[in-house]
Amino acid sequence: MRTKAYASIFRMNWKLELQYRGAVLGGIICQIVFGLILVSLYRALYAGRPQVMPIETVSTYVWLQQAFFRMILSSDSDLVGKIRTGDIAYDLVRPLSLYGYYYVRIIAQKSMGSLLRAVPMLVFALCLPRGWGIMAPVSPAAFVCFLLGLMIGLCCVSALENITMGITMRTLDPKGIQAMLNLLMMILSGNVLPLTLYPDAWQKVITALPYAQLLDAPIRLYTGTRPVTEAPGVLLLQAAWTVVLTGAGIALWKSNQRRLVIQGG
Amino acid sequence: MSYIEVEDLCKSFTVRRKREKGHFFREKTTVQALDSVAFSVGQGELVGYIGPNGAGKSTTVKILSGILTPSSGSVHVGGRVPWQDRKEHAQHIGVVFGQRTQLWWDVPILDSYLLLRDIYRLDEKAWKTRLDELTEKLQLGELLRTPLRQLSLGQRMRAELCGSLLHRPELLFLDEPTIGLDAVSKLSLRDFLREENRDHRTTILLTTHDMEDVAALCSRVMVLGHGKLLFDGQLTSLLAKYDRERVIEVSYEKETVLSGLPDGCAVTQTGSRYRVVYDPENVSTAWLLEYLQGAGSIRELTAQGQNIDQLIAQMYREMDL
Numbered sequence: 001m002r003t004k005a006y007a008s009i010f011r012m013n014w015k016l017e018l019q020y021r022g023a024v025l026g027g028i029i030c031q032i033v034f035g036l037i038l039v040s041l042y043r044a045l046y047a048g049r050p051q052v053m054p055i056e057t058v059s060t061y062v063w064l065q066q067a068f069f070r071m072i073l074s075s076d077s078d079l080v081g082k083i084r085t086g087d088i089a090y091d092l093v094r095p096l097s098l099y100g101y102y103y104v105r106i107i108a109q110k111s112m113g114s115l116l117r118a119v120p121m122l123v124f125a126l127c128l129p130r131g132w133g134i135m136a137p138v139s140p141a142a143f144v145c146f147l148l149g150l151m152i153g154l155c156c157v158s159a160l161e162n163i164t165m166g167i168t169m170r171t172l173d174p175k176g177i178q179a180m181l182n183l184l185m186m187i188l189s190g191n192v193l194p195l196t197l198y199p200d201a202w203q204k205v206i207t208a209l210p211y212a213q214l215l216d217a218p219i220r221l222y223t224g225t226r227p228v229t230e231a232p233g234v235l236l237l238q239a240a241w242t243v244v245l246t247g248a249g250i251a252l253w254k255s256n257q258r259r260l261v262i263q264g265g
Numbered sequence: 266m267s268y269i270e271v272e273d274l275c276k277s278f279t280v281r282r283k284r285e286k287g288h289f290f291r292e293k294t295t296v297q298a299l300d301s302v303a304f305s306v307g308q309g310e311l312v313g314y315i316g317p318n319g320a321g322k323s324t325t326v327k328i329l330s331g332i333l334t335p336s337s338g339s340v341h342v343g344g345r346v347p348w349q350d351r352k353e354h355a356q357h358i359g360v361v362f363g364q365r366t367q368l369w370w371d372v373p374i375l376d377s378y379l380l381l382r383d384i385y386r387l388d389e390k391a392w393k394t395r396l397d398e399l400t401e402k403l404q405l406g407e408l409l410r411t412p413l414r415q416l417s418l419g420q421r422m423r424a425e426l427c428g429s430l431l432h433r434p435e436l437l438f439l440d441e442p443t444i445g446l447d448a449v450s451k452l453s454l455r456d457f458l459r460e461e462n463r464d465h466r467t468t469i470l471l472t473t474h475d476m477e478d479v480a481a482l483c484s485r486v487m488v489l490g491h492g493k494l495l496f497d498g499q500l501t502s503l504l505a506k507y508d509r510e511r512v513i514e515v516s517y518e519k520e521t522v523l524s525g526l527p528d529g530c531a532v533t534q535t536g537s538r539y540r541v542v543y544d545p546e547n548v549s550t551a552w553l554l555e556y557l558q559g560a561g562s563i564r565e566l567t568a569q570g571q572n573i574d575q576l577i578a579q580m581y582r583e584m585d586l
Contacts, residue, residue, distance in 0.1 A: 008383035095355040
């Protein structure tokens, strides 16, 4: 293993992500507006017909989703360009696994990108009145489990994105597949409508899918919807999906590599 | 066994073309990019690899560097099969593509070199020694802290070369390394490559359209056309085969008539200036000079050989490329 090499690639991409400060500011404003609109919407819903889930939990859910939006959003336009022109082949002259190289890069982009956005946004949400903003985690232990879950979710979403990229390598056009996968992502990850508000029977299915492992699972630990005693099961399911998706991605990229054609070369 | 052994190498691509009628279905055709190519290169050789656009040069380089898998044939580089032992192979080769960058665009080049140190698992001390050597030879000292995107083309090319040689590759692929460079940069780049080849016995495969590069650097050339290897040998003997014609340019005081020149002399006229192309094998130079002198009062006369680009163009024409 070339652990040191991948660690260096991670550091390099972290530093690069720091350069886009304008985008960070734009993202924060956009996500704050979205958060406020969504919370108002659910407050209006609750005013008419209160739900089992307390409103404080729902607003916390919304803010955590918005704060880590950058994590689930696929955004490596550089890589898409490289796939379209075939330049990605030139990365094969390095003594690295192509999958590993881009996996590390996506993790770096997503983690630094979300950290830069999440910290100021969560500070903002903490300042909002109860029922509008974010509440503290139910317990310190729940917070630790939340952080762990967030990290596994990060690996899981990166594996998912590498599969999208693997499919893009075959179709050479990212638009169709990405539009479809983004729609699935927005709905099934709980970004539009918190998964906690779906009917119970639906939730059983949805929470088992990979999309629920990204942010929904750690947020449930944070808010106490899933108590700390259930944390091992939650984290294990996340980890299982991560392993499966990573394995599938590696297989897909390997087979792509064999049938690789360099565009315009 | 030689350092590079290529036998019976073939590579074909499938190209989808639009049909003459209709927009929905496309026609599939197969293009034979390489057709039974075979050659061998010894350790420390500096070989020029030339041929017109689309001849299959880049495809060969991509196969030799492990990026592409061939359709059939065998390739061994330093005992490795490039596309099978890709990662191990990559550790021993360096690649410079004149038209694309291998370094990281937005960071100072030193950051790229630090990352390369970790990617190639170089020992800190060995890396530093090599970096110092290369920065001195390539005059990069001042530029190490500048982001790649802010370098001029010539500076960027030197930065790329340094990046590709940090891990002391046994084999260096150069694809159009002097494209777009000014005369001074070109000359110093050639000097650098010659030294690198001499001092470290680095095997260099140079792909280019710039025949001056080939003439200055390579004693051996391989010519590829339509996916076939058409010539493999000394550059001088390749040129001798086609370097038959000589050119005499002559200006007269006033316009005159050049008639009765034997077959094999091609004359083009611009005012009182004439350009005579002839083959010294068929037409004696002494006779021609005497004839030209007799045709009128000469103001100026120059004689020259063909330049190397013309020779290559003629060779491609005769080989029907």
